[in-house]
Amino acid sequence: MKFGEHLRKSLIKDYSFYYINYDDLKHFLKKGLKDNENKWSNELEEEFLADMEDELDKVYSFTKVKNTEVHRRIKDSEKYVYEVVSAIDNPNPAERPSEQVFEDLEDELSDIIADVHDLAKFTRLNYTGFQKILKKHDKTTKFTLRPIFAVRLSAKPFYKDNYDNLIVKLSRSYDLVRTRGNPVRGDSSAGGSQQNFVRQTTKYWVHPDNITELKLVILKHLPVLVFNAEKEFDQEDSAITSIYFDNKDMDLYYGRLRKDEGAEAIRLRWYGGMKSDQIFVERKTHREDWTGEKSVKARFALKEKKVNAFLSGEFTAVQAFEKARKDGKKSTQEIDNLERLAKEVQYRVIKDKMRPVMRSFYNRTAFQLPGDARVRISLDTELSMVREDNFDGHDRTNGNWRRTDIGVDFPFNQLPDADIERFPYAVLEVKLQTQLGQEPPQWIRDLVVSHLVEAVPKFSKFIHGGASLLPDYVELLPFWLPQMDVDIRKPKSQENIGIRRQIQSSHKSSSSGGELDEEELLDGTDYSGYGGVHFSNDINPLEEDLDEQTPLLLPSTYNQRTSDSPITAFVYKVYGGFLHYFNDDRTFTVKPGTNFDLNETFKDKLPKGKTICIPIRIEPKVYFAAERTFLSWLSIGMLLGFTASALLNYGNKSAITAAIGFFITALFTMSYAIYTYVTRTINIREKKPLGYADELGVNLICLFLATSTFATFLFKFLE
Known part of the structure; x- marks a missing residue:
């Protein structure tokens, strides 16, 4: 347009x-x-x-x-x-x-x-x-x-x-x-008693054109969370800054990107300006679902003047909580847990020679009922990632735990372009603590599928900053990086989502849509629908539940197909019935348009030597399923081999012909089973996003058996 x-x-x-x-x-x-x-x-x-x-x-x-x-x-x-x-x-x-x-x-x-x-x-x-x-x-x-x-x-x-x-x-x-004068009251503290967080979190990008509208839509359902209601709002109050740690091998980056079991992220965070004296040391740990545990974020607080000594080991975890033990304001068990966390973080930083690598800065607007964390929505704007490393020989922090030449003065014009990545979108996080089987509120479900947001599963500020600012030190890139030039704006949906007036007025709401200059057309974007490469609208092998409405594997519909030719229609019906009653891998077909290899899809956009890392959820039962399939095929091959041996030893001349055919089929079955098992196991171990359904082997075995049987009848007839 x-x-x-x-x-x-x-x-x-x-x-x-x-x-x-x-x-x-x-x-x-x-x-x-x-x-x-x-x-x-x-x-x-x-x-x-x-x-x-x-x-x-x-x-x-x-x-x-x-x-x-x-x-x-x-x-x-x-x-x-x-x-x-x-x-x-x-x-x-x-x-x-x-x-x-x-x-x-x-x-x-x-x-x-x-x-x-x-x-x-x-x-x-x-x-x-x-x-x-x-x-x-x-x-x-x-x-x-x-x-x-x-x-x-x-x-x-x-x-x-x-x-x-x-x-x-x-x-x-x-x-x-x-609330008719009865608002929910509770603890609005950003830290305080909130030490460990276990939530279901989904992330979305928001185009700058939609930021204010989105905030206004949310505030009609949830209040803005104000940490100090007695203080007049200051823009600096919404600033959140985090310093992420890693080593030159980027071990934490790769672990978080691949979603390895137990992968950690270590960061130091503070709220407000650079004068903030309370620094939170946080560790995020990823847990696979099959472990029965949830990914968790744990943290403890340090005084800013103690941070350098803590990271070097001069100030120990025991000393950090010595005063808390004397005060007795927290239980012994809680202090023990925090002290153990501090010891583990300190040991990991010193052992793996970690240092500040990247800073993330943003202004956060949080929406939540005070003291009620069941529904929490945060919108991060003016997101920026800044280099803090010394990998190129330039120590940007000058031996400190953070650089001091910037504060919260976005857009940080004093920094060279190579040191900063200004993210073009706002980041919306919807965090829910719902009981088993409980659905999120309807207005949230409507909001996350509206034109105001674009779903980006597993988006990470740390990963994006590492991939953008340190391209010489990472080889694997997140899946969203090659798609940054795709316009995420969508035509306004028909749902009743957005700002509207209750009082009758001549105002006309402005629509949200893409605007282009006369010479500029969005590559692949069609505003009559969902064009281009949109994360939430395309099938994506990164998550099992990215598109719940349309599964990755679709039931075969041969028995529903029609044709002008009665013979073709009859074949469709018979074959569809055959697939239905013999319910194996062939009853499913990959959704049209699905491309499992994102590196092939975006090969023109990937820098030389870089590949897209696609985190795949692998549970132990996947290995066992591959092994059971392998043993089943070996059983079939051995059965065919025994049949061939019996015919060869006790059969007549025609039986010998059949024995040869069954022997070849058995040999092929066992060889193919070994090859398939080895390749599947390697692909599963390397977490490759491939189609694992076997569309060839069963058909070939049937063909071999049919050929052997037909050859037996043929020789018998000629004899």
């Missing part, structure tokens, strides 16, 4: 006169070039720049006015909400707020939420419009205006408005109204 068309379809009716006049600016470029024989003069440049200045003033002024209006409405509604809630306990029943008052308040807040959504869409769409027209100008006129006009945009930064503060305030008010 061309950007001009996208702009016309997406604009909000009430805001229509305040958008960038993209079509007129584009027409000015074309007309100016045409009238001057494709030559762009200084006079035309000055006139075009003046028009751009007018458009920028118009957009900036309107954004400023709307921002003021939204802030005022939120402030007034917040005041009224607290007045209504405080009147709930009024001793006079007549003065208590009615249900209708709460419903009207909910509608009003929904309308404000829609205003915030529309304003965010308005600013982002206009910013994209300026970038598109500047790019078109520089490309067609050969005059360079983009870097010059960037200074004007910075002077009137309508697109830099941060709506997190508004979202936090709206969340408080909406939660009070939704």
Whole structure:
């Protein structure tokens, strides 16, 4: 879709006169070039720049006015909400707020939420419009205006408005109204008593166009989790920084990428700015399902001034918890567990010579009922990965446990491009603690299949940073890396997901979809459906449950096929019935379009010497199944061999012919069984994503047996 068309379809009716006049600016470029024989003069440049200045003033002024209006409405509604809630306990029943008052308040807040959504869409769409027209100008006129006009945009930064503060305030008010003045209360601490985490976690990417809308959708169901409700919200409060450790062989990277049993990730994390004194030492351990254990994240806290001494072994785990034992605020068993964790982490870091390798930074908005971890949703924006290693001879941390030349000042313009990877999307994590057989809430199921998110199973910030920043030290890449250039935006789904107004208004919700310049079309992307390489829409051998609606192996449908030829139709029906009653591997066929070899699929995008690592879940029963199949084939081969020996010893001349045929069949059966077992075992051990169904062997054995039997009858007839 061309950007001009996208702009016309997406604009909000009430805001229509305040958008960038993209079509007129584009027409000015074309007309100016045409009238001057494709030559762009200084006079035309000055006139075009003046028009751009007018458009920028118009957009900036309107954004400023709307921002003021939204802030005022939120402030007034917040005041009224607290007045209504405080009147709930009024001793006079007549003065208590009615249900209708709460419903009207909910509608009003929904309308404000829609205003915030529309304003965010308005600013982002206009910013994209300026970038598109500047790019078109520089490309067609050969005059360079983009870097010059960037200074004007910075002077009137309508697109830099941060709506997190508004979202936090709206969340408080909406939660009070939704719960009728009785919000869930509990411990909102980021650390504290929450030491071990066992959750079912799914991860999604969110395009920047959908971030604000997604936040507003979620806050209507879950409040924003504020760790200190008494403190006014500060953008720095949402910052989370982690330092990941590894050695030069990248052992932890490979273990986490391959999903090896017991694979660990060791990191140091802090919340807020660089002045934070509490550092959490965390270890994430991967456990295979067949072990009966769950992957778990465990952590303990250290003072920042003790971190270097702890990592070198000078400050021991016993010393770290000596004060906690004296205070007696935690149980002896809990302290023992934390002390054992600290010893194991310290030993692993020192033994394997681990050091800081990569830093991840992001601003997190968490949605959760305080003290209730059954449903927790977090959205990480402005995600950046930064090198902390010294593998190239440059010690970026200068002997410290973290580099000190950056803090939480995104986008870290002081860093060289080789040291930073600015991730283009936000990362949504849905963490559920549901009982066996319990379904997640319906609104979550609707959300994760909507146009707002794109599922990326097993996405890891550590793995992505290692693969992006340290390509000279890793050979295996995660499956999503070659697909980073695929646009993840999708057409708005038909489901009732998104922001809508409760109060009747002439506002028109802006649609979400892809916008492209006239010369730029997305490779392989079709906005009438799901085009390109989309992770959640294609069959993927990485997870058993990536596409539960369409299994990887589909039942054969020969008995349902039709044909104009009665003979062909009869053969289909007979063969389909045969497959149905003789239920073996051939009753299943791989889903059309499935490609098990991602390295072959993305061979043009893979750097030389790199391969995609595809983590495959291998349980012990898989080895046993391969062994049972091998023994069954050997039994058949031995039975055929005994039959051939009996015919050879006790049969007549025709029986000798049959014996030769059965002997050849037995020899082939046993040879093929050995070959298949060896190759299957090697592939399983190496966790190769292949099709393990045997589509050839059974047919060949049947062919050999049929040929032997037919030859016996033939010789008998001739005799």
